[in-house]
Amino acid sequence: MRIILPIPDFPSESGDGTAVAPPSSLTFPPAMRFFEYEAREIVKREGIPVTDYGFVTTADEAREVAARIGGSTVIKSQVLTGGRMKAGGVQFADTPDEAAQHAENILKLEINGHMPRGVLVDPKAAVKQEYYAGVVWDGIRKKPVMLFSDMGGIDIEEVAEKHPDHVGRGHFSNLTEPPEFLAKEVIAQTGVTGSQLQRATPILARLARLFVKYDMTLAEINPLVELEDGKFVALDAHMDMENEARPRQKAILKDLGVADEETREAREATEFEIAGEAVDGMDHRGVAGNVTEFDGNLGLVIGAGGGSLTLFDAVRKYGGKPANYCEIGGNPSVAKACGLAKLVLSKPGVDKIAVMMSIVSNTRVDIVARGVIKACLELNMDPAEKIAIFRIPGAWEDEGYKILDKYGVEYCDRSVSMHQAAKRAVEKIQGDVPTGAAA
């Protein structure tokens, strides 16, 4: 079952409104985050030592794992959000019964709008020293970079700011396997030497290799700990996999039990957004992508990528309240344009729609015009009244304008800027000007 969250507006000036995070497809870079228990499984299978932990979904299972481990344990909520320690999602237990009690509480504890997938029962480690090991992309150098710090357990960002000499880094080539000596050099930059250097080196090198192998955008072990007996173990791990690579990473995803449809977005998709995906899946012509719900009254049928970003800003700049975001383009069929327009027009609270794009060269203006008019007619709505503005200049525009003329829909060509078109739509929905008046 999907949990449908209410869709708030943007945060208000006073800060009392709460905004929800967008789907990860709208974020940059788009990536899928793994739960801690999955990330630990990944490091384990790549030869990085971990503790003898257990992932469970009930209090009874937590008791069993704690009994097997013996001694003190840590019960950790498995949620895809930060701040779980602060929220009470991490608890320490001395007995199996205590572990079960904590598990029961944590399994019911919502953190930042997320319910946990389960809990991790981990032996309480006798920690001598905490380290940080990470690998991330450098988009400017266009290479991955290994990171290491002898100050683990806290945000690496904070360490880099306050103690830059405690962060080692080293870029590596995309064309050869990341070499072990580079891992050694990166660790040595922080002053770590002796057996610690020798133990940490293969761990950082393996982390770099798994980063490449599994198309991660981020692979972190924080903390990587040295135990009292001198052994190194990964005590927590954070991994993000690039969405684009999921088709070729099916094997590992299957092993971890991650289903194809599991998007791991920052929040669950709403019914409206799921319906948007269904519209996109209607046929293979063009895209109606990134349909995202907001709670305004002006429905948007906008495109394409950059055009949508520009137009959404423009609507807000002129005081408009968008009911949704979307990116339509790539020469959609009449059915797809119609489907998206119908979805937006049927959304509760939507008074009018604005159909706007940057100049199109591939998408046909007449086909989009046909689609949005068809949507109005099928819903027994008057296109002239419901379509606040149609601003799509470009390929087949004359044919499109003829259709729009026929139904009395207000449109403009490229001489009217995207911002002016958005302004016009906002004015019409706010009733500042009579419908149909010249812009």
Added chain:
Amino acid sequence: MSILLTENTTFIVQGITGREAVNLTRECLDYGVGAKIVGGVTPGRKGREVHGVPVFDTVAQAVAHHGSPIDGSVVTVPPAFTKDAVLEALEHDIKLIVIVTERIPRRDVAQMVERANEKGARIIGPNCLGLIVPDVIKMGGIGGPAKDAAKAYTPGSIGVMSRSGGMTTEISSTLTAAGLGQSTAVSIGGDAIIGSTYAELMPLFEADEETQAIVIYTEPGGRMEAELANWVTENQSRLPIVAFMAGKFMDEMPGMSFGHAGTIVEGKADTAAEKIVRLREAGIAVAEEIAEIPGLVKDLIGEKVAS
């Protein structure tokens, strides 16, 4: 003049028999003086023709048929096959590769770019529409069919670079309407890792005598704008730059920033607001709306002339 392309540039289209590639080939042949598309490559389709362009199984066959080195390639094959197609083109000494394909994992992009650097070649894209020298040549789907491209693009002195293919045309059309033509317009691609960033193309525009100003379209995410700001500051560029930033609303949505580790590698200039500050600090004018761009460009060119 122009950057990267001239009327004599020869190129091939890899994946030429795909539906979009067939259209793209037609558009490029029709535009300007007519692109010199000397061949197409689709494995297993040797012997066919696409709008009169001979199709080969391999890049090697296309080069052999042409009889001399080929300058460029437009790559429009599915994401899973793109890397191999680009490596094939690089192996046969093609020096300008435009990757149209979207959704390529960045490991593949990074490998292609690193190999291109070794071979002294340049990649534009991926996830881009290519580049155009108005009234002369276009390489890629940029601007669409020849008659539509002719409406938006006119020859002139403004260099355009954009992370959005569609907005390259919107901005150029706005410049054209204001009497400002373009020297070359480049759709650089919207991905996290791309072959040629703003800063990497700046020296080419700098060396092009015809170019008098630059207009860029930018979005949140990544460090390319900060890299450009650094380049401008360090190189005392002769070219005034006007930027337009889209996606400001994304700053108000949580969950938009890089992870911590990404931040310490690439720096914090990631949100729209941070990028605008960084660009302005470097003396780059940031337009609030597209329609303001021509006025800002004219003012800045005027200042240069006056000083």
